[in-house]
Amino acid sequence: MLVVWCPDWPAVAAGLAAAVPAHLPAAVFSANRVVACSAPARAAGVRRGMRRRDAQSRCPELTVFATDEGRDARLFEPVAAAVEELAVGVEVVRPGLLAVPVDGAAGYFGGEQALAELLMDQVSGRAGVECQIGVADGLFGATLAAHRSAIVDRGSTKDFLAPLGITELDQPESDRAELVDLLRRLGLRTLGAFAALTERDVVSRFGNPGLLAHRLAGGLSERPPHRRRPPPELSVPKEFDPPLDRVDAAAFMARTLAERFHAGLAAHGLACTRLGIYATTENGEELSRVWRCAEPLTPQGIADRVRWQFEGWLRADVRDRPTAGVARLRLEPEETVEGNSLQLGLWRGGAHGMSDEQDERAGRALVRVQGLLGPESVFTAVLDGGRGPAERVRLVPWGDQREATSPPETAWPGRLPQPSPATVFAEPVPARVKDAAGEEVSLTRRRELTAPPSVVALPGTKPRQVLDWAGPWVVEPRWGGTGSQVRIQVLLAGEPALAVLLTRTDEKWTVEGMYD
Structure with missing residues (x-):
């Protein structure tokens, strides 16, 4: 290669x-x-x-x-x-x-x-x-x-890899960072040291991901050389009238076509590792490209590669750009593996009691809703960085990359400790917090409570005694903002007991969230 x-x-x-x-x-x-x-x-x-x-x-x-x-x-x-x-x-x-x-x-x-x-x-x-x-x-x-700009003799790849650091296993899109860190802590610092282990020991300790990495460290292919020949009916053709000549239209088309392509492979128990994208323009020009992937492609991965390829074709220099829009497109599974090699994402793998068929139907339904109401009509949640529970949840349109924009593991001064509230209110609910003498609990200049909370009154309910509480956590204002927030966690007596997250802002108490 x-x-x-x-x-x-x-x-x-x-x-x-x-x-x-x-x-x-x-x-x-x-x-x-x-x-x-x-x-x-x-x-x-x-x-x-x-x-x-x-x-x-x-x-x-x-x-x-x-x-x-x-x-x-x-x-x-x-x-x-x-x-x-x-x-x-x-x-x-x-x-x-x-x-x-x-x-x-x-x-x-x-x-x-x-x-x-x-x-x-x-x-x-x-x-x-x-x-x-x-x-x-x-x-x-x-x-x-x-x-390293090296040409390795045939059959000498294992010797070439042996002295290289174990961190070389963590290539982009490989998702082996945790495995590499574990190997380093176990004293396996080079690929040769890892390859010297027996496959039985590697599988018993690291499972299937470790076995795949072990094959690479030994100079072997990640997957065995024998491949199942994809049935011809697994290719997915699509004709466009009018022809596609805009990247945004191609990106929207790619989502539905990728779902259809992936569903056809899944019905045969297969997943795609080499994707062929073949297009014909209105003027008869033939365009083609093959994408190789280390891991079996998900529907999102297929859609991404189709979109990227259309961007490469439609936004190229004038001398390389096709003279007309794409009239026909065909997705071809150039190489497949068993479907159980696929790392499944949202709702997949039976974690929520849904079968693969139900999962695919739900995905198609969401794409259909987007087609009717627009791409901003269906969202999924991503856990992001932030101090408050509401700040840590960011909504992403269905089909877009679900990536954190602010690392959640980063230190956030004043961030609420785990666990987070199970319910976070869109609009804060007013509350009254009093001490043992019946006076309202407020804040000192140092943003400390004037007295321990003793009774909390919520709208529409009788005041409840405070069994226990934690905090306060001070949240400094954002740049250009004024004032600050103080949060406390309170456990209230009753049948059943109730745990709430209270926030002091602008001289008043509100309920920001409730715990199960």
Whole structure:
């Protein structure tokens, strides 16, 4: 396998889109942390995972960009097209990384070294970006070889991987951070040390995810080499009248088509690991691209890749852009695995007592509601960072990426400790809090309670005695705001007992939430 890797691609793509010169430091941020940075930014001390404030303190002239997967995929299409002019079978792993079988092209151009040099010149001249080439057995080994611009002899991939750090297993989209951290704490610091363990021991201790990582560390493919041949009826065709010539329309179409494609595979007990996207324009132009994935694709993953590919086709330079809209589209499962390899998401896997058929029907129903009422009509909740219980829940439109914008694990001064209230009121409910002498409990200048709460009166109920309470937690005002909030947790007597979250704001008490 030959891998073409464009280092720091999100930062490179962001700079190209904004016409920022390559010699200026730049970084891409997500949730206020660096996810990619350019070489000049690294030279100034910027690193992945660094907070924005720290990065800008080390490099004040740093150009800041937000993550944009569509932008990254759109600008990577010329790189894939440039490689495709010299080698067949190009597969995009993710924006910034593509793979191609090496045997045929290497034999034609006089060897792997000659092919690598030609591809680097081709990508630099045709797409205007720098790349690194790696050759090894399997995608994982070839990717690490590309990081080091190495060509590994056939059959020597295990020896090449052995001295490398165990953190190499945590590649983008692999979701192995916890496994890698555990291996490091167990003293397995290199891939060779991990590969030396027996498969039986690895499976008994780390389960199936550990076994897949163990195969990679040993220079093997993540999945066995034998694949089931997908039945021809699993391909999903779609015709458009009028033809698609806008990315937003293509993105909306991709959701429904991805659900249909995934449902057809699931009915046969399969999941897709290599997705072929084939399109024909109104003028008869043929467009195609294959996306390779380390993990079986979910409906959202399929929709994302279709959307990215349309962005690459429809927003390319004039010389590379199709002359007409897309009239026909076909999704083809180029490679499949057993469906139980799929890591299921919301409502999946029987956690809520729903079958796969019910899950797919619910998903289609939600997409249908969006089609009738608009994309902002169906939401799911994401746990985000914040101090109060209401601030920590953010609603995301159905089908969009459910990612936290503020890391919930970050220290939030004044944040309410666990557990959070089971019910949070949209509008605070007024309450009265009195001490043992019958006087209203208020705050001192130091924002401490004037006396321990003894009785709490809620609207429409008799006053209840306070059995126990905790707090107060002071919440400072936001920038530009005035005043502050103080929260206390109170357990009230009664049948049954009632636990509430009380907030003191603007000289009055309100009930912010209730506990089960």
